Amino acid sequence: MSVEPWFIVAMVLSLSGYGIYLAGLRRHLVEPSRASWLIWAVATGIEAATYLAVNPGRPQGLVFVVSALSCIVVTLAMWRRSRWSRPSTTETVCMAASLAAIILWLPLQETFWAHMLVVGAVPLGFWPTWASVWEDRARERSPAWGLWTLGDLATLFVAVRSHGFGVGEYAYILVELLCHASVWLMVGLSTISPLRAFGVRKEGLRILDAYVPANPFAVRETHLGKAVFAARGFARGETLLRFSGPTVPATRVPGRLSGAADRFLRIARDRYMGPSGRIDDLINHSCAPNAGLRFTDDGVFLVALATIESGEEVAWDYSTTLADGDGTMTCACGAAACRGRIGPFAELPADTQRRYRALGVVAPYLDDQPEPVVQERAA
Structure with a gap:
């Protein structure tokens, strides 16, 4: 037949x-x-x-x-x-x-x-x-x-x-x-x-296709694993992308998560945003970030804190969403000002806390914490 x-x-x-x-x-x-x-x-x-x-x-x-x-x-x-x-x-x-x-x-x-x-x-x-x-x-x-x-x-x-x-x-x-x-x-x-x-490679950067303006990022491997890089330039203050994912009560967040397995973003004292399965899950931490999370009524958006050049890795400071009691992790971001660990927002230097607040990239639930007190040195 x-x-x-x-x-x-x-x-x-x-x-x-x-x-x-x-x-x-x-x-x-x-x-x-x-x-x-x-x-x-x-x-x-x-x-x-x-x-x-x-x-x-x-x-x-x-x-x-x-x-x-x-x-x-x-x-x-x-x-x-x-x-x-x-x-x-x-x-x-x-x-x-x-x-x-x-x-x-x-x-x-x-x-x-x-x-x-x-x-x-x-x-x-x-x-x-x-x-x-x-x-x-x-x-x-x-x-x-x-x-x-x-x-x-x-x-x-x-x-x-x-x-x-x-x-x-x-x-x-x-x-x-x-x-x-x-x-x-x-x-x-x-x-x-x-x-x-x-995609095709051009000068070491993977160009995804003709729709670069709609998807202006590339995923590449670094010493930390997968990381997100800009496929075009971004101006200071420009919105890069929207974070998405299901809302998960704090009681349902799995414990003992670390590294690539930890894709949970704390958005309130009793709520987290779970993994989206999209590119926002892959954006790494940096102690000297070029981006930050801005919380609005329309959602959570990643914005550029400085000019981001094409080919530059996009990163934000995880501590801007962490409260006391949240787990800490070792930091290996490689920045000149690397703190060596990622911990709660309250543990950041006072001037760093004020700068992040001025930029509007601190999780709102942390705003009810008092401003850090700087001890004046005696003359």
């Missing part, structure tokens, strides 16, 4: 897309929506199973099975960068739809309607990604979206050539095709080029 050429094309494109996306994830060249991938990991598994039940023997069903497994692999790769947070309304609706599909499929044996229910939940899974790309299309810079779109098109050809019929045959293929194509259009059709997605 001969193998349908379009089936091979669909498999190659789909697997290539997942492989390239996973490579970009490991190199921090994409900033995926954790919500979308968690939804897809569940929904694609259910969809693959119900599709095969509705359309037994169809070769395109194998494409969906492989895609579901690959989706789970990518989601697991993101797991270490994720923290639990309360599901959004969209996530809740999508998870409820997946649960309802399982109930229809297994106990009630309504496979067709279970299949259609999951098909309807697919766009909900894409909603967090659409919102993320709308805010910054560079977050999903990857040839994967183009490869997945073309893979869906090849899968559609397989369905047509195998004489498929009915809404149960084509609904999922068409919905996936439209959703993948929409993201590909949003990030730019030129991202199909691997060179643009993986």
Whole structure:
């Protein structure tokens, strides 16, 4: 029995897309929506199973099975960068739809309607990604979206050539095709080029792609591990990026965290901001920082405290968010004025505390601490 050429094309494109996306994830060249991938990991598994039940023997069903497994692999790769947070309304609706599909499929044996229910939940899974790309299309810079779109098109050809019929045959293929194509259009059709997605080196600095203004940072290795470097210049006072991540009560912050494992930012006496899984998790400490955190009603923003040149590492002083009782750590930032340890804000020299307060880069919950008293030397 001969193998349908379009089936091979669909498999190659789909697997290539997942492989390239996973490579970009490991190199921090994409900033995926954790919500979308968690939804897809569940929904694609259910969809693959119900599709095969509705359309037994169809070769395109194998494409969906492989895609579901690959989706789970990518989601697991993101797991270490994720923290639990309360599901959004969209996530809740999508998870409820997946649960309802399982109930229809297994106990009630309504496979067709279970299949259609999951098909309807697919766009909900894409909603967090659409919102993320709308805010910054560079977050999903990857040839994967183009490869997945073309893979869906090849899968559609397989369905047509195998004489498929009915809404149960084509609904999922068409919905996936439209959703993948929409993201590909949003990030730019030129991202199909691997060179643009993986970047090129120029004078030792990795240029990510044409969207440098939207994603003006590069991640490189230093003696401390991964670090964030400016891919363009920033003026003093300019906002660099917004810190994000789930709000975590102090009672739920794991103990004994240190080094790369400690991605928690204290934002109040009883609350922390957990890891975001994005580039803000990788910004290191410096005792002579060129950036600082500014807390506003709209969020926590990293701002430049001095002119930052292209190729310069971006760093802020962790002590500006630490209170008495917070753990201390050894500092190896390498600055000429390195203090040797990172400790509470109250332990900083008095003039350093005043300078940080004047710059507006001290966590607000620390502002109720008294100004340091400087003892006058006797004449």
